[in-house]
Structures are given as structure tokens and as C-alpha cells.
Amino acid sequence: MNTRQMRYGPLPVENVDVAVIGGGVVGAAVARALSAYELSVALVEARADVGDGTSKANTAILHTGFDAKPGTLESRLVRRGCELLAGYAAETGIPVERTGAVLVAWTEEELAALPGLAAKAAENGYERCEIVGSEEVYRQVPALAPGALGGLTVPDESIICPWTTTLAFATEALSRGARLLFNTRVEGVENAGGDGGTVLRTSRGTLRAGWVVNAAGLGSDVIDGLFGHRRFTVTPRRGELFVFDKLARPMVNRIVLPVPSSRGKGVLVSPTIYGNVMLGPTAEDRDDRTDTSTSEDGFAFLLEKGRKLMPALLEEEVTASYAGLRAATEHGDYQVFMDAGRRYLVLGGIRSTGLTSAMAVAEHALGLLGEAGLRLDAKATLPAPPRMPNIGEAFPRPYQRADLIAGDPAYGTAVCFCERVTEGEIRDALASPIPPADIDGLRRRTRALMGRCQGFFCGAEVEGRLRAGIARESGENGDTDQTGEAQ
């Protein structure tokens, strides 16, 4: 399928064996897993890109699962997912840094809670936590405010690029033959599980699917309702975050976590894979599932927390602030139910741990679908997994690589100066199997415009290249109508 068909015009397909609703990290992982079998698969996404909803705005931690509630599905899938994703990241080049984490106790109550947390980690199968004194805490995080009493270390907590992860899953699904259907909002469901397949009425026309997987995140309860179920309600929980300038990065070499206590949930300070420092998130239940605005109250809360945790951090400039909506439900665990009669599987209530657990959720989903009767015949051959562009700081980036520049001067031509994104990387993103649909999509693929100047120097240049790229794509497809929409 060409890239225009992904996004515009009538659906390029009428019938599939499996439709996966939701192109977030979980849906993309499920589509990737399913497309390894002799099945026609469609990933159906309401927005114009993968990972454009909740998956793009989380804390970007690859969790060990040390603090999950033991015995839950979430605990099991996070642990398994962590293992799977660490391997997959190494294979495909998804940026990961094992920074480790330290939970910092500021009160006697929090200090007293540490042994329980260590025991819980062990119950979750994670044995490497260690309780440390305040001296060790300050040795690990010298910039921390005075007053820390002790801590619990979690040496295997890591940071990861959530954007590349989702994109890698979707890119591999595409290369294995899955259809990616963007701008395709599911508005109605008919004939669920009936002969001829479930009918999905979408904003781009009708799609029939033998089986349906609901990975719709914030909309998963609504889709569940279209299948006649009332099992859980998603209450969007807004989390606001600050991203500090890269000049703050030497201050924070590992993830600094709060100890859950009666004082309520604290915020974390974490390095990001792009070389910044993140502070947040807030936690606020909302009604509006689309409202990702930031707020004065949220900012005030973050500034107050930041001042208490690491006052020196607030001396640095805030490069970005954003808000994500977690798909929280009234239940304490993932909401995964197989409805074999309707040939329908829901993967709901998957909160911020979904980035870590996605591959395990997909593995679990395949098991449930197989048991329910979906025939899974492995394809004889599969294309090699994609090799993703490195947009993290743990490995050399193109601007640092004399070998790459020697072969192609575009990798030595900086376009976005703050983030050191080169012409070659922007060109590659525009020509990639799933090209960006807008400036935010280009940012998630290259880091262009996410730096401290926010476009002061390069905004016009980057935008110009995006427009030219989109126009070229439309032109190549011989569809001049599309140019208007793209521009």
C-alpha cells in the first residue's frame, strides 16, 4: 500500500482476518505480532499517525515491574514485556539507556515503607533492589535537595524512546503485510462475530473483520460498548510534565522516584533518552478524553515539587511542557477479556506501563485469540526487523559520525541546531515507510524542533522541508487533490 492510502481516501481494503483498533504502542505491538502469521491484518487508527495519543506523552520508562501489584496480569506482563522489549530494542536500534532508579525517602514513614517495597519487588520476581542510606542516595544524585533519609535502588530501571518503539512495531507490521489505516475512526459495530465478519463502520468507510482486537486506549471502553459490553470506564488521568534543557542533564544520571505514601503520589525526576531531564507527572482525573492542555495549577504543582526535590533544576530553562492522558479505569489491573462468541478481544485499562508491557500484551493476546479459535499459521519467511534511526543520546548520532557524513554529506548538514538533527535524517524520515503526517510526527521521528529554541532558528526551515516532503509524496502518487490537504 502506498503512504497516501494509509491516510486519505476510501479504505484500500474491505475485508481482513483481524482488525486491531488503536494505533498506540499496544495496538502496534499486536498488529506486528499477528502479521507474523498467515492472516490479513489491519491496524485501524482514528488519528493521522501511530503513537499520536497516549503513547506519545508518557514518562518513557522501561520498567522492571518491581512495584507492580503482585499477582496481577499487569505485574506478569510488565515483567515479561520488559524482557521482550529490551531484546527487541537491541535488535532494531530503539534507543534505551539503563540508568537505574532510586526511590528516595523524605520522611520516616517513607523510610519505613522501603523494606515492604523491596519485598514486593521480590514477589514480582525482581531481586536486585537494595535499601541504601542517605549518603549513598546523595552519592548517586548529588543535586538532590537536602533532607533525604534513605532510598531503595532499582538498578535495572531504564529509559527508552516511546516514539521509536511504537514506530518500530508499526513499521515491522507494515513490512509483514499489515495494512495501516489512519484517519479511520470506528463509529459503529454491526454483526459482531457473525457470518461474513464483524462490520466496522468507520470515518473512511466500512471494514469487515473476522476478528477484532480493541486496543483503543482512552476510547477502549467506548469501543467495548459498541460490542455490547459495560465492563469498565476509562477516566482520563491527566499527567503534566516539564522537560528541562539539556544543560540540566549532568544533574540527573538516574531516575529519581517517589516512595508511594500517605502523602499521596509524588513526582519523579528522570533523565530522558534525548538528553534532557523530565519532572512530573501530575495526576488529575478529567472528563474530556481529548483535552491534553497544560494548566496553571499543574505548572504550580510541578514547580513546588521541583523546588523541594532538586532546587538547582529550576535554575535551568524549561524546553517543553506537555500533558498526557492515562487510560485509567476503576479497576486495579489491565482489563483484558476475550469474547469468543463475538470473536472480539479487548485490551483495556493499560496505563503508563503499557510501553513496557506492549510486546507481552501482544503475546498474551495471540494466546487468547488462538484459544478462541483464530487459526495461527506462522508465515514461512518474514522480512528482517527494521533498523530504526537513532534519536537517542546513548549512541553516536549522525552528526557525530564521520563515516556516515563521508558517504552522504546530508548527515553533516545540521538543520535543527539545538537537537543537532541533520538534513539526512529529515529526508530519511520523510521517505520512511510510515512518513510523518505533520510537524509533530516529524518531531517524534527526528527530534527536530524539540530543542531549547523551539523553532526560533530552524522552525521555518524544518516546516518548509516537511511541506516539500508531503507535497512530493502526493505528487508521486499522481494525486494533485491531496496537495491541498497536505499543505
Next chain:
Amino acid sequence: MSGTNGVTPDVTTETPDVAVVGAGPSGLTAARELAALGLDVLVLDRERQAGGIPRHSDHTGYGLRDLRRVMNGPAYARLLVDRAAEAGARVRTSAMVTGWAGERSLDVTTPEGRIRVDARAVVLATGARERPRTARLVPGDRPPGVMNTGQLQNLVHLHHREVGTRAVIVGAELVSWSAALTLREAGCRTVLMTTAHPHAESYAAFSVPGRAVLRVPVATRTRVVRIVGHHAVEAVEVEDLATGARRTVPCDTVIFTGDWIPDHELARAAGLDLDPGSKGPLVDNALRTSRPGVFAVGNLIHPVDTADIAALDGRHVARHVRDYLAGVLPQGAGIPLRAEAPFTWVSPGLVRPGAGTPPRERILLWSAESRPVARVTVTQDGRRIARRTLPWPVSPGRVFRVPSSMLSAADPRGGPITIALA
């Protein structure tokens, strides 16, 4: 963190006498003067075209103090590039300095490959930028259509693209009026300028005729507290600072102007002493930083003054760089120069006895508040060494100048010198 880690070893090395980082007015002028002294000068600029900010400031007024003639920004930028080249300086564009490889050694990425520049002296001329919305902590939705003056002028003057039809400008200082002119040229009406100050600030050239021609309403003592609009800007919420009352102003474009911060990444990466007020590298009257052989000029050290003043820093620094290379630049401790509120920074921040006067024999200061009458006092070790009422007012959004002769009675072995308003 980004830096020299992972640099592959096959880099070419250049060994100029002086490396100048940044080809704006200050860097190009320094390069011209240094080359005219017979030195081998290499200017590095990350943009595809040299010239700096004036390239996309399409209004007149450039060149007044440095070239004694007036022209528009692009013409001025071209002239400075030509003059540097004529004098023998090499100006290399698309050359981004990514870090330090040594005390006066730079890692550079270019389309021709990675380069190491081992210079005998380095002049930092990396300029300044406006703080973006994010750094000003303005909450709300995050649609496109929110930008700084720099991006606006780039879009309109270099890329010839359209902006919206109704703009709100945050700030009411010189650069804000420049933004309003650019918007008008792009067919976008400025529906409101907001400023926290009690008066709109700008040069006379803009204030009276500017306001009359542009007919821009200015809301003083206000601030933008929220941006509204999912996919495009729909409105901003504006708060009256006196009453706390809020109103919604429909618009499709928001321009954040002023609120300058130096582009100081290289200065920070080198661990140079910084001026806590301006956040630029701390310099003395010879414009040297805390690292021997590394100098700083232009809006990196005074964010921001006009282009001609930045250029004259370049002229000033040249002989001090020459003296450094000849081993005759006076050493010795400097006397810290401080400024009391409402001043937020003073440049230079150090006075080194024997190193001559600062550029143009002026001390530059930035104020957070306006004062119609400027009664300036200079004190040292509890002793008042000068007092004068200067014939120009103190205004936020533009540099306030104090003659360096007001420091001439300072004790060269004394403590910090303080400049204040009586």
C-alpha cells in the same frame, strides 16, 4: 550528554590563529578586524548563509554606529560578510560547532565531514534568542502558530510564507514592534500587544509613528495566561495584573517577543564563569572570559543590544586577542562589577585594571523597570565614587548605557563596584 563522545577518529584538523564561532555582526566584525591585523581567522557558522539575525530583519536602521551609514538588515549582513572576506578571513557556513575538544579546540560538523579546529584563540559570538513560550511557562493547548519573532521573520522574509490573520504579540518593546511590522507585511493584523510593564516600550522611531501606522492596541500591565486551540490557535487568555480579571482574545497567531537569553551552550560546555544575570559568559573590559584565550562578544554577553553595538564589540576585541596571542595582554585579578535592582545584568561583569576601557567606553545594563530620570551612583567598598544624572531614561527592553568614565575613580585594589539608581 551530547558532546565529543562517540566521535569517530578520522577527522581533519584546522589550525587557524583565531576561530570565531558565529557569523553575525559581532563575529564578522571581529573576523574582519583580526584578519586586518594579519591573523589567520576562521569563522564558523551553522547556518547555510552567514550574516546572523539581520539576514531576516527586513527593516532599516542597521549600520549606524559601526559603518556610519544606514541600510536594511539583509544588505547589512551581506556587507559584513563581504568586508570580513575582503580582509582575508575565511567564513565557513553549514559548520556547526558541537563541542570542545580542548581548551581552544572545537569539534565541528560540516557536510564535508567532522573537523577539529585547534585555534590559538577563540572568539564566541553565538548571539541570543528570545525565550520561547515553553520557557515562559505559559500553559494551555499546544497548537502550531505560536512562535518567536525570530521564527516569524524567518518564515516571512526568508521563506516567503503566510502566517495567520489575527496576531497577539507578547511584549511591547523594540523587537515587538519589529514583529508587528513583519506581521503587517505578511498580511496579518496585530489585534493586541500585551506587556506586564505600565508603558509600552520602544524606540521613538517606532513608538509614535509606529503605533499610529500600525494602530496596534497595547494592553499594559497584563500577561497571557493560557493559549486555546487544539489544532490551531483560537484565542489567548489575558489577565489584567492589577485586578486579576481575565478576558479571551480571539486570534490565530501568537508571537512571543523579547525576554532574551544568550545562546550559551558552548560557554556552558566549556565551564566558563557565567554572569548570573544575563546568563552569558562573564567577561572583563577586554571581553575575555574565564578561560585564557577564549573571548566573547556581541549579544552573547549583552542580550540584547542593537546589531551595530554588537559589531563594535568585534572591533574592540580584536586588539585584545592580538595582545593575548603576543603574550602582552595584562593579567591580574578583575574587580567584579555589580548592578542593583531594577538592573538585572551589567556587562562587562569584571573590570581588569590596565586592560583599557570597555567597548565604546560604555557599561551596558538591563533594567526590569522604567525610570524616567536616571540618577546613577557608583560605589566601591562603601564609598561613593561617582554620581551623575544621565540624559536618557531607563527602560525595560533596551540597553541602558553608563559612561565607563564613572568608574575611573575606582580603587584598582578595591572590592566589587556597584552601579545603582538613586
